[in-house]
Amino acid sequence: MICHETRDLIHAYLDGELDLMRSLEIERHLPACQACALIFQNHQALRSAITTGSLYHQAPDDLRRRVQSAVRQADQAKSKSWLRSWRWLSVGASLAAVAVLILALIPTGTSPPADDLMTKEVISAHVRSLMADHIYDVESSDRHTVKPWFNGRLDFSPPVTDLTEQGFPLKGGRLDYLDNRPVAALVYQRQQHIINLFIWPSAQAPQKAALKPVTQQGFHLIRWESAGMTFFAVSDLNERELEEFVRLALSQISPPTAPSGARPDR
Amino acid sequence: MQNPNQLARFEQAALPHLDAAYNLARWLTRNDHDAQDVVQESYLRALKFFGGFRGGDGRAWLLTIVRHTCYDWLRQNRRYEPLTDFDEELRDVESDAPGPEALLLRTAENQLLRRALEELPVEFREVLILRELEGLSYKEIADIAGLPLGTVMSRLARARRRLQQALTPRMREEAHL
Numbered sequence: 362m363i364c365h366e367t368r369d370l371i372h373a374y375l376d377g378e379l380d381l382m383r384s385l386e387i388e389r390h391l392p393a394c395q396a397c398a399l400i401f402q403n404h405q406a407l408r409s410a411i412t413t414g415s416l417y418h419q420a421p422d423d424l425r426r427r428v429q430s431a432v433r434q435a436d437q438a439k440s441k442s443w444l445r446s447w448r449w450l451s452v453g454a455s456l457a458a459v460a461v462l463i464l465a466l467i468p469t470g471t472s473p474p475a476d477d478l479m480t481k482e483v484i485s486a487h488v489r490s491l492m493a494d495h496i497y498d499v500e501s502s503d504r505h506t507v508k509p510w511f512n513g514r515l516d517f518s519p520p521v522t523d524l525t526e527q528g529f530p531l532k533g534g535r536l537d538y539l540d541n542r543p544v545a546a547l548v549y550q551r552q553q554h555i556i557n558l559f560i561w562p563s564a565q566a567p568q569k570a571a572l573k574p575v576t577q578q579g580f581h582l583i584r585w586e587s588a589g590m591t592f593f594a595v596s597d598l599n600e601r602e603l604e605e606f607v608r609l610a611l612s613q614i615s616p617p618t619a620p621s622g623a624r625p626d627r
Numbered sequence: 628m629q630n631p632n633q634l635a636r637f638e639q640a641a642l643p644h645l646d647a648a649y650n651l652a653r654w655l656t657r658n659d660h661d662a663q664d665v666v667q668e669s670y671l672r673a674l675k676f677f678g679g680f681r682g683g684d685g686r687a688w689l690l691t692i693v694r695h696t697c698y699d700w701l702r703q704n705r706r707y708e709p710l711t712d713f714d715e716e717l718r719d720v721e722s723d724a725p726g727p728e729a730l731l732l733r734t735a736e737n738q739l740l741r742r743a744l745e746e747l748p749v750e751f752r753e754v755l756i757l758r759e760l761e762g763l764s765y766k767e768i769a770d771i772a773g774l775p776l777g778t779v780m781s782r783l784a785r786a787r788r789r790l791q792q793a794l795t796p797r798m799r800e801e802a803h804l
Contacts, residue, residue: 372784411759420649
């Protein structure tokens with residue numbers, strides 16, 4: 362066996378992938394040829410450096426839990442989707458009925474908000490999320506699952522807080538489209554009421570937040586700016602409870618103790 | 628997958644290979660955070676395609692999906708990815724030049740080795756990881772990477788030569804320090 366042949370086959374030999382005949386030929390050649398023997402030794406040394414060098418990355422402990430819960434949720438979502446489409450359809454229908462009723466009873470109850478168009482857009486997004494069986498892209502009550510999910514899907518990182526203890530459990534998140542840009546939508550629940558919290562970076566300087574609920578089509582909306590983001594909470598929940606939700610969310614996202622201008626979420 | 632047995636079957640087939648999935652994703656994306664995201668996404672894809680899994684080697688099946696997901700990720704984050712340099716090939720840097728490196732290699736710093744591996748172009752890196760760290764056969768690697776057997780063999784050979792070439796000057800530098 363000549364050298365260039367040996368050098369072609371030396372890797373297969375090293376990996377135990379060479380047939381017996383040719384393995385024997387290599388074993389005859391190596392002691393007779395110093396150059397090939399040295400090459401073989403080098404590759405052998407490299408292999409043992411790699412395999413004994415603790416280069417193997419073990420999965421971090423919490424990844425197993427994270428993967429398992431994601432898999433189970435995906436599995437559950439799949440089997441429930443048929444059921445849910447009917448449920449949301451009926452929820453949507455009753456919401457629409459309530460909205461019609463309220464509109465008929467109090468035709469001029471509220472003054473038109475400043476950014477009427479935005480309000481309409483937000484309500485449409487809210488209703489769409491309830492009716493089209495597309496309320497979550499990521500269904501989880503764990504903010505450490507929901508927040509990273511937005512990575513790579515948005516050009517900003519929305520603050521995600523869990524308000525379960527305060528009676529507003531986080532249910533999940535999804536991508537939505539508002540104000541001509543992709544936005545984060547976080548989904549919270551209060552009893553049977555769904556709250557959509559839309560978040561995107563503020564285009565203009567923060568205005569003094571009025572935090573006054575606006576009512577339209579039977580939905581309540583509250584808009585505010587905090588930490589460079591615009592927030593829009595919308596729900597069919599009553600005004601008082603929605604205000605409580607916003608107050609809690611606001612205190613979690615920018616605690617009063619944080620120095621002004623700091624991003625508490627980072 | 629409305630059958631709970633099916634979910635249990637999936638978990639039995641796929642979850643034991645989490646380390647293998649993470650190790651491959653970690654070496655291909657070269658950071659922990661993205662590797663974790665890629666692994667989670669891979670498992671969700673695997674669940675979706677579990678109907679097509681005919682039993683047998685769950686690890687090879689899962690690694691095929693992890694590799695696909697990694698390449699999707701790389702396509703979106705290509706900026707930092709070293710590409711195969713064809714000039715280099717013309718200059719034949721991959722020829723086997725015998726030298727007294729074996730001794731040096733034995734004492735190769737882990738850190739040096741890790742860095743040199745990370746800097747290898749991805750198509751060389753993946754065959755080395757699958758062969759040396761995962762201990763897979765040429766046939767298994769060929770199936771996972773969708774390559775002919777001969778290509779697996781030649782890529783491994785070239786990957787090792789490149790790695791050796793990258794390590795030797797660095798080790799000499801370290802030795803002189």
